[in-house]
Amino acid sequence: MSARAEIFANVRHALAVSGNEAPRRRSVEDRLRHAPQGVIPARGQGDAAARLALFRDEAERVSADVTELESAQQIPAAIATFLHDRNLPARLRCGSDPYLAALSWEATGLHVEKGRADPSDLVCVSHAFAGVAETGTLVLTSGGDNPTTLNFLPDTHIVVLNAADIVGDYEAAWQKLRMVYGKGLMPRTVNFITGPSRSADIGHSLLLGAHGPRTLHILVVNEGA
Amino acid sequence: MTASPTSAQFVLNAHQAFEDEQLQKALHLTREGFVANRAAAAARLPEFEALRDSARDIKAHTLGLLDLYLEAYEKKVIEAGGTVHWARTGEEANSIIIEICKRHGAKTVTKGKSMVAEETGLNDALAAQGISPVETDLGEYLIQLRHEMPSHIIAPAVHLTRDQIEADFRRNHADLPPERDLTEPTALLAEARGVLREKFLAADVGITGANFLVAETGTSIIVTNEGNGDLTQILPPVHIVLTSIEKVVPTLEDVSQILRVLARSATGQDISVYTTFSTGPRRPGDPDGPEEYHVVLLDNGRSSMLGTDFADMLRCIRCGACLNHCPVYQAVGGHAYGWVYPGPMGAVLTPSLIGIDKSAPLPNASTFCGACESVCPVRIPLPKLMRHWRERQTERGLAPQAQRWGLGLWGFFARRPDLYRLATRIAMPLLAWLGRSEGRFSRLPLANGWTATRDFPAPQGDTFQAQWRKRTKTAAAHGDGE
Numbered sequence: 053m054s055a056r057a058e059i060f061a062n063v064r065h066a067l068a069v070s071g072n073e074a075p076r077r078r079s080v081e082d083r084l085r086h087a088p089q090g091v092i093p094a095r096g097q098g099d100a101a102a103r104l105a106l107f108r109d110e111a112e113r114v115s116a117d118v119t120e121l122e123s124a125q126q127i128p129a130a131i132a133t134f135l136h137d138r139n140l141p142a143r144l145r146c147g148s149d150p151y152l153a154a155l156s157w158e159a160t161g162l163h164v165e166k167g168r169a170d171p172s173d174l175v176c177v178s179h180a181f182a183g184v185a186e187t188g189t190l191v192l193t194s195g196g197d198n199p200t201t202l203n204f205l206p207d208t209h210i211v212v213l214n215a216a217d218i219v220g221d222y223e224a225a226w227q228k229l230r231m232v233y234g235k236g237l238m239p240r241t242v243n244f245i246t247g248p249s250r251s252a253d254i255g256h257s258l259l260l261g262a263h264g265p266r267t268l269h270i271l272v273v274n275e276g277a
Numbered sequence: 278m279t280a281s282p283t284s285a286q287f288v289l290n291a292h293q294a295f296e297d298e299q300l301q302k303a304l305h306l307t308r309e310g311f312v313a314n315r316a317a318a319a320a321r322l323p324e325f326e327a328l329r330d331s332a333r334d335i336k337a338h339t340l341g342l343l344d345l346y347l348e349a350y351e352k353k354v355i356e357a358g359g360t361v362h363w364a365r366t367g368e369e370a371n372s373i374i375i376e377i378c379k380r381h382g383a384k385t386v387t388k389g390k391s392m393v394a395e396e397t398g399l400n401d402a403l404a405a406q407g408i409s410p411v412e413t414d415l416g417e418y419l420i421q422l423r424h425e426m427p428s429h430i431i432a433p434a435v436h437l438t439r440d441q442i443e444a445d446f447r448r449n450h451a452d453l454p455p456e457r458d459l460t461e462p463t464a465l466l467a468e469a470r471g472v473l474r475e476k477f478l479a480a481d482v483g484i485t486g487a488n489f490l491v492a493e494t495g496t497s498i499i500v501t502n503e504g505n506g507d508l509t510q511i512l513p514p515v516h517i518v519l520t521s522i523e524k525v526v527p528t529l530e531d532v533s534q535i536l537r538v539l540a541r542s543a544t545g546q547d548i549s550v551y552t553t554f555s556t557g558p559r560r561p562g563d564p565d566g567p568e569e570y571h572v573v574l575l576d577n578g579r580s581s582m583l584g585t586d587f588a589d590m591l592r593c594i595r596c597g598a599c600l601n602h603c604p605v606y607q608a609v610g611g612h613a614y615g616w617v618y619p620g621p622m623g624a625v626l627t628p629s630l631i632g633i634d635k636s637a638p639l640p641n642a643s644t645f646c647g648a649c650e651s652v653c654p655v656r657i658p659l660p661k662l663m664r665h666w667r668e669r670q671t672e673r674g675l676a677p678q679a680q681r682w683g684l685g686l687w688g689f690f691a692r693r694p695d696l697y698r699l700a701t702r703i704a705m706p707l708l709a710w711l712g713r714s715e716g717r718f719s720r721l722p723l724a725n726g727w728t729a730t731r732d733f734p735a736p737q738g739d740t741f742q743a744q745w746r747k748r749t750k751t752a753a754a755h756g757d758g759e
Binding site: 055058062063067073076079080083087089092095110114168169187189199222226238239242246247248250252253254255257261262 | 322323353508512528537551
C-alpha cells in the first residue's frame with residue numbers, strides 16, 4: 053500500500069468513518085464554499101478615517117515609519133527626501149507596478165531600477181495590495197508588478213499604500229483578494245508584513261533588522277483628505 | 278540536530294539543569310517576559326477569549342473531517358502546480374527530501390525553522406548524504422553551531438546567554454577579524470545577518486515548515502519575525518515544505534481566526550512580523566520565487582491519535598505558551614525533556630510519537646497547577662491528557678515500583694472505609710503526638726523524598742472525617758442546616 057493510501061486508511065479508521073460519507077462531504081464543501089467568518093475584532097470596524105488612524109497607530113507601535121501624502125504625485129519627492137535624510141544613496145529598485153511607473157521620478161534625480169531585487173539593493177519600493185487596520189499590517193502580492201524579493205532583501209523597504217485600500221480586518225483583505233484573483237485562487241505569494249524584521253534570539257532582547265529589512269517606511273496616499 | 282531521546286532519564290536531566298549556572302541565568306532572564314507579554318496582548322483585545330473558542334472549534338472541526346480536508350488541500354496544491362508527497366514516518370519524509378535534493382544536484386540547503394524537521398532528524402539525514410543543511414532562523418543557527426536540540430519550540434536558543442553566543446561566533450566565524458567588537462547584541466545580530474546572507478544566496482534548495490495549510494486554496498503558511506523563512510523559500514529554485522497532516526485548516530477566514538491567537542499567545546505580539554502564504558511554484562511572468570514547490574506531509578503516529586484520548590493534542594498550534602507558563606519548564610528548561618517537544622505539550626505529545634516506554638517520566642514532570650491549560654489558545658486540556666498517560670503507565674506496569682506499591686496500599690484501605698477510618702484514627706493522633714514539639718517533621722521514614730527539601734506539617738490531632746462529623750453535629754444542633 054502506498055504511503056498516501058495507508059495514511060488515509062489510518063485516518064478514516066481512527067475517525068470510524070462509515071460507508072455513508074455524504075453528510076461529511078457536504079460539511080466540507082459548505083465550509084470551503086461559504087468560508088464563514090468567525091469573531092472579528094471590533095477595533096478595525098470604524099469608517100475610512102478611523103481605519104487610517106488605527107492603521108497608523110498600529111504600524112508605528114511595531115516600529116514602522118508612516119508618512120501621509122495628499123497625492124500620488126508627492127511620492128517621488130517624499131522618497132527622495134527620506135533617502136537624503138537617512139544618508140542613503142539616491143537609487144532604488146521597484147517592479148513594473150503601473151501605479152508607481154506612472155509617477156514622474158526623473159524630476160527628483162532618483163535612479164530607479166526595475167525588476168526583482170538584487171542582493172546589493174539597499175532600498176526597494178513596493179505598492180501594497182491592501183493595509184489591515186487591526187494590526188497595522190501590509191498585504192503584498194507577488195508578481196512582476198511587485199516582486200517578492202523586494203520585501204526581504206533590502207535594508208530599507210518603502211511601501212506605498214493607498215488609504216482607500218486600508219480595510220478593517222484580515223477577512224476583509226481576503227474578500228478584496230478574491231475579487232481580483234477569484235474564489236479559491238491565490239497569487240504565488242501573499243505577504244502580511246507588520247513592522248520591520250526583528251529577532252529576540254540573542255541575549256533575550258528584541259532587536260530590529262534580523263534577516264529582512266531593518267527599516268519599514270510606509271507612505272500612505274490619502275487623496276480623499 | 279536530533280539525538281536519540283533521553284526523555285526516560287528526565288529526573289537526571291533535571292538535576293543537571295539545576296546545576297547549570299548559564300542555563301539558570303538564561304531561564305531567569307526569559308521567565309517574566311513571555312508571561313507578561315502574553316497577558317498584555319490578551320488584555321488589549323476584548324475578543325481574545327472568544328477567539329480562543331473559535332480557534333479550538335476550527336481545529337476540532339477540521340480534525341473530525343481530516344481525510345476530506347487533506348484531499349481538498351492536495352487537489353488545490355496540484356492545481357497550482359505543486360507536488361504533494363506523503364510520508365508515514367520521519368525516515369520516509371527524509372528520503373523524499375533527499376531524493377528531491379539529489380535530483381537538483383543540491384550541495385547546500387537553507388532551512389527555515391521547522392519542529393517537524395527536528396522530529397524527523399532531517400539535518401543529520403541530509404548531512405549523511407553529503408548535503409549541507411544551514412539553519413537560518415537565528416536561534417536554530419545558534420544551536421546548529423553547538424550541535425544541540427532546540428530548548429523551546431519558538432525560541433530554540435532561549436537557554437543560551439549572550440556570552441555563550443559570542444564565544445560560539447568567535448569559534449565558528451574564524452575568517453572574521455579576531456579583534457572585532459561583539460559586546461553589543463546588535464553586533465552579534467549584524468554578524469549573523471552577514472554570514473547567513475551568503476548562505477541564502479548560495480543555497481540550491483530551501484526547506485521550510487508550515488504553521489498552517491489552507492484547504493480552500495492549497496496554501497502553506499509560515500509565521501516568522503526575522504524574514505529568514507521568506508529568504509529561504511524565494512531565493513533557491515526549489516522550495517520544499519515539510520509539515521504534518523494535522524496542520525490543515527479549511528479556509529483563509531479560519532486561519533485568520535487562529536492567527537489572532539497564535540502570536541499573542543507566543544510572544545505577546547498582535548501578529549508576527551511576517552505571515553507568508555505560499556501557493557504553488559513561480560507563475561508565468563513572476564520574476565522571482567521557486568520553480569518547483571513540494572509539500573511533504575508527515576503522519577508519524579498522528580493519525581493513530583485521532584479518535585483516542587489524545588486527539589485533542591492535534592489541535593496544538595505550537596505557540597509555546599504552555600512552556601512559558603509551566604513552573605517545571607521554567608525551572609529546568611527544554612533540554613531536560615530529552616527530545617524535540619518540551620514542556621506540557623511535549624509531555625503529552627512525545628509519548629504519542631516515540632512511545633510512553635521511552636518517555637515515561639514526562640507526564641509526571643508536572644505540578645498539575647493547570648497554568649498550561651489556562652493559557653492554551655486552542656484550550657487543550659493538557660493536565661487531563663497527562664493524567665491519561667499516567668493511567669496507561671500504571672496499566673502497563675511502567676510506573677515506578679514504589680509508586681505502584683504505595684498506590685496499591687492506599688487503594689486497599691480506600692476500598693475498605695471502616696478499616697481506613699480505624700487506621701487514620703490511630704495514625705493521626707500518633708503523628709500529632711510525635712510532632713508536638715515542632716509542629717512539623719524535618720525527617721520521616723519512607724518520605725525522605727519529600728523531607729529532603731521541605732518539612733512535613735504535623736497533623737493537628739483529629740482526622741478530617743472526625744472533624745467533619747463534629748461540625749455537622751454542631752450545625753444540626755444550631756438548626757441552620759448549613
